[in-house]
Amino acid sequence: MTTKTPRRRAAASPASPWTAFSVLLLPLLLVSMDVSVLYFAIPEISQELHTTATQQLWIFDIYGFVLAGLLLTMGSLGDRIGRRKLLLIGAAAFGAASVLAAYAPSAEALIAARALLGIGGATLMPSTLGLVRSLFTDAAQRAKAIGIWSGAMAGGIALGSVMSGLLLEHFWWGSVFLVNVPAMVLLLVVGPLLLPESRDPEAPSRFDLLSVPLSMATVLPAVYGLKKIAADGFEPRHLLFLAAGLVFGILFVHRQRTVPHAMISRALFARRTFTTGIALNTLVMFAMMGSAFFTTQYLQSVLGRAPLEAALWSLAPSLVIGGFAPAVAALAQKTEKRYVIGGGFLLAAAGFALLSQAGTDSLLLVLAGAGVLGCGVVSVASIVTDLALSATPADKAGTAGSLLETGQEFGGALGMAVLGSVGTAAFQAGLPAGAPQTLGEAVAVPGLADAARAAFVDGMAWASYTAIAVLLAGACLAFTLLRTRGQEPEREQEQEPRQESAAEPVC
Structure with a gap:
């Protein structure tokens, strides 16, 4: 008796992959814009929330630190549970954190909200790139899409500071965060309709939880040390952060090489x-x-x-x-x-x-x-x-x-x-x-x-x-x-x- 191989269902909706790709540009633009959106808002924030110099620094930097520290975790998680699912979870988190940031009553609350924005951003970035890989099976179309993706990411950083300045001409400082909300709502509405789900069917059922703190302990001290060197010059205490990141990085790599259910596949x-x-x-x-x-x-x-x-x-x-x-x-x-x-x-x-x-x-x-x-x-x-x-x-x-x-x-x-x-x-x-x-x-x-x-x-x-x-x-x-x-x-x-x-x- 012959066994028929089941046909794979359509990977995308009747809409063009380019239509689905345009949906993915929304989170990409907003995540990259949030890197620079505070350039003009920070003086007004400092005046209203009475921030110290240290608090100002963390309002700026906590977003990038959390984003960098969780990228590996979220990329691996998306491969396991589904990249579209993680993207939509991240969109909801990013939108909610934007509201919290806009109405933060204190510097501490704003720092916490920016950290939540970093978590949301870490779910969005690898999910968008992974979905681009799934949407475009044709090599030429995929190359064109990734080219647009790269240009949009670079443009978003520049656009963030401009949009911040324009919003502050007419609204209060919280408006630079609220601009994220309509786009995230739109993504939550049209994402399930236009984006296909994709995941790794061979991913280990057990998630490598220990690798999460190890990856963060690798990335965060190293990035922090490099940023402090850029701001203050070479100092021994900054080099200690780099050394700590290196040590944890060695431990992280060792775990990925030896554990069967490692976060990062050796393949x-x-x-x-x-x-x-x-x-x-x-x-x-x-x-x-x-x-x-x-x-x-x-x-x-x-x-x-x-x-x-x-x-x-x-x-x-x-x-x-x-x-x-x-x-x-x-x-x-x-x-x-x-x-x-x-x-x-x-x-x-x-x-x-x-x-x-x-x-x-x-x-x-x-x-x-x-x-x-x-x-x-x-x-x-x-x-x-x-x-x-x-x-x-x-x-x-x-x-x-x-x-x-x-x-x-x-x-x-x-x-x-x-x-x-x-x-x-x-x-x-x-x-x-x-x-x-x-x-x-x-x-x-x-x-x-x-x-x-x-x-x-x-x-x-x-x-x-x-x-x-x-x-x-x-x-x-x-x-x-x-x-x-x-x-x-x-x-x-x-x-x-x-x-x-x-x-x-x-x-």
Whole structure:
């Protein structure tokens, strides 16, 4: 007797995968916007909630810390319980936390609400990337979607500060959080109708609970230490945080290698394309966040632009970058991808070369440098993300996405620490003895403003030279380690992810 193989049900609704993809852009934009949405709101928050300097710091940073610390956990959890389910749970949590943040009666309550926002964001980010992998089985369409995904994420960070400034022109500071709520409600309504469910049917039934605190103890001290180095310079206590993260990281890796039901499947690292993609993604985010450290200060403190005006100017390169990403995806379908990735690193290096030539009145040059740099970054990030996900078993897409995004967090923090320290050292060396040690304080001193601006530009140049060296190393790695043309047929043979009809119940 012959046994008929049951036909797999449709992976998506009758709507186009692109319609479902447009739904996924909602949480992506909002999570990335929340990184920068407080730039203009913090003075009003400080005045109304009577925050201390330490509380201000935690209001800013707790969101990113919790987000980075839980990405691995949530990516693995989504593969087990279903990425659509986790996405919708995260949307509800993100919307509720936004309301709590908007009406926070105290600094402590706002810090707690921002931490909850970080938890919600950690569920949304890997779920969106994992669902993109499931929605697009065609390699060309998936590459285009990931290109748009990368451009939207970069644009969301710039858009957050602009939207914050515009809202505060007309409403109170809580409005910068309430803007999240309608989008999350829309996601909860249309998500079950348009998004297919996908999960890993071979995931261990037992969740590796011990790996959760180990992963957080690896990521949080390391990111915190790197951010403190960027802000205060190298100090022994900051290095202790890095050492603690390293120790817990060794324990985390040992557990993943030895425990049968580990959080991260060892199969993910079986292909060099995936591990190389994580390394290259980390390197390019090193450059991206390091440049943002300088360009925002340049626009405000060197050129003397008002915060909202500076944010609007900084949005201009993002418009170019967002449109560049799909074009790069199309180019990558016509040539070997390692050349596109290596070219992206070289393009980003050219952007830093432009920044290194800026003077104290070089608005257009700095914007051009930021635009060229951003186009290079998006070229690398979108293509290596596509390569890494395509080299990953589709059922592990959530965990793979969380690893890529955790690498981005590390790269960004490391870029701010290293390039910020190089620039700060050069800036302070260019000031007379006894001068204030920050640009904002130095330009306020009569007779010192011009020297401070010139010293900052020198520091930005030295940081740019350092970034160019890192980016050239990234280009060499891309050209030598990636052999993508030979891997194309192999990835098309992967087993499709287990999917359920988008019309099925979420739970």
